[in-house]
Amino acid sequence: MKAVVQRVREARVEIAGEVVGSIGAGLLLLLCAERGDDESHADRLLAKLLKLRIFSDEAGKMNRSVQDVAGGLLIVSQFTLAADLSGGNRPSFGGAAAPEEGRRLYDYFVQQARAAHPVVATGVFAADMQVHLVNDGPVTIPMQIG
Structure with a gap:
């Protein structure tokens, strides 16, 4: 799994102008299976x-x-983290999990996060989302497991 973690003062996800997930200070996680x-x-x-x-x-x-700081987690699915640019200027996303597997692993990750941490908000898998954030620092950390 790949992720980009951003330390934020606040973050929210909107779909068609409606807020579907938001946190105050904490971490915004862009997650790719x-x-x-x-x-x-x-x-x-x-x-x-x-x-x-x-x-x-x-x-x-x-x-x-x-x-330690009792911050929130905002978890947003983002298959584009699997982008491969080795073949040219148009990214290939063949390394991303198939949509049904990506959704299953995203849902699993969110379920485990909610069991382990008190403040967890999310986007909507495969939706056209607008992510708003105030990056604190800025601090942005790429992570990869696997």
Whole structure:
């Protein structure tokens, strides 16, 4: 699984002008399931995400996790993270999981996140979404498991 994690002051997802998910301070996670991924990849990514120390402590060092600061998680599916540009200028997405498998793994990841963390919001899988965020720092971290 691939992800891009952004530390945010706030973030929300809109579909057709309606907010479907929002958080205050926390992490925006753009999530992509790739071919060959399974639940163990999702579990490892979630464990790493929840412990990722990218929030500042009293000394201003990135020493705290989203759990330590009681921040929110906004999880958005984004198959375009599997983009392959080796064949030219138009990306190929052949490395992304098939849509039904991607949805299954996304739903599994969200379910596990909700079981492990108190504040979890989401976008809508495969929807045309507009993501609004205030990146804090900015801090943006790519992650890959598998």
